[in-house]
Amino acid sequence: MTREEIRQFLEFYQDLGVKTIYRRGSSLSAPEPLPELVADLNSLLPPMAPAPAPRPTPVRAIPPAAPIMKTTVPKLLPLAPEGDSMEAIRQDIGDCKRCRLCEARNKIVFGSGNEGARLVFVGEGPGADEDASGLPFVGRAGQLLTAMIEGTASKEGITILRPDVYIANVVKCRPPENRAPMPDEMEICGQFLFRQLLAIKPKAICALGSTAAKALLGTKDGVTKLRGNWHKWQDIPVIVTYHPSYLLRPYNQNAKRESWEDLKKVLHFVYD
Ligand code: SF4
CATH class of the missing domain: 3.40.470.10 (Uracil-DNA glycosylase-like domain)
Structure with a gap:
């Protein structure tokens, strides 16, 4: 298998989410990644686009507090006109x-x-x-x-x-x-x-x-x-x-x- 074929093979599995390959006959409990291949693969793949900057959370304008409704206590006129009757x-x-x-x-x-x-x-x-x-x-x-x-x-x-x-x-x-x-x-x-x-x-x-x-x-x-x-x-x-x-x-x-x-x-x- 040529290097290009290996690359395509690995890329296919990487697309599927597979990150580790086991050699035939190796124990399941001892997974052995192929770092050099993965590393090569990463170097061959087009550079990943930089993660977009987190979008600023829109700041919602805080509405002005509703005016507190007070029970109106009637203010009555304290004084009567001069000479009232x-x-x-x-x-x-x-x-x-x-x-x-x-x-x-x-x-x-x-x-x-x-x-x-x-x-x-x-x-x-x-x-x-x-x-x-x-x-x-x-x-x-x-x-x-x-x-x-x-x-x-x-x-x-x-x-x-x-x-x-x-x-x-x-x-x-x-x-x-x-x-x-x-x-x-x-x-x-x-x-x-x-x-x-x-x-x-x-x-x-x-x-x-x-x-x-x-x-x-x-x-x-x-x-x-x-x-x-x-x-x-x-x-x-x-x-x-x-x-x-x-x-x-x-x-x-x-x-x-x-x-x-x-x-x-x-x-x-x-x-x-
Ligand atoms: S006298 Fe005039 S102010 Fe008093 S309850 Fe009647 S309408 Fe209203």
Whole structure:
């Protein structure tokens, strides 16, 4: 076999992946490569193309981090215009269309009660009965609130009735399907509530439910965490308790007892 024939023979096997040749009769356990032939073969074969340089891994642009959505705590106007009054606020509201809640409302529910009250109750927003009548807390929840105010006051020897306090909501138009007001609605309409509170200058405020607490205290905490302690809106002490509509649910007996305690506390603070 000529050298060229050997080369072709070896090249054929090398193409098949065979790198070692055994001499006839040699042990399988002692493979004996033919280094000189392999070396010759390598020298005869065309030089291998240099390995291509590794392709740089494409650097993917890291997208900017998505902005963290924060729950908007409504910032309500801290000051009322000079010489503000309940009548001026009423006139400013007019046929208000400052937020989307105007679209489905029947009546704006401004608030009701004693405009010189020492105690103001703040709820969330009008429901169906309030939207129809234009008065706050006149439905079942309102009747419970009246019973709570007058019943607790009477038991505690405090001679006040519902008309002696003032009652208003964070938003003055009914949210559709009784949903909670949205932050922007609270921010816009809450300015009227703030002006009302500054015009009334009560000795204390009772926030009914978490929406009222959020509007007044700028907190995300729920009623369970907030109740039982005094908070402040401007310089006015605030007590937080459950919304009467929550107390109407049959399984909230414990919350009922707690809200009676809250009411006793605020009534004694204001009227003792
Ligand atoms: S909820 Fe308040 S701000 Fe919105 S439309 Fe009614 S009165 Fe105006």
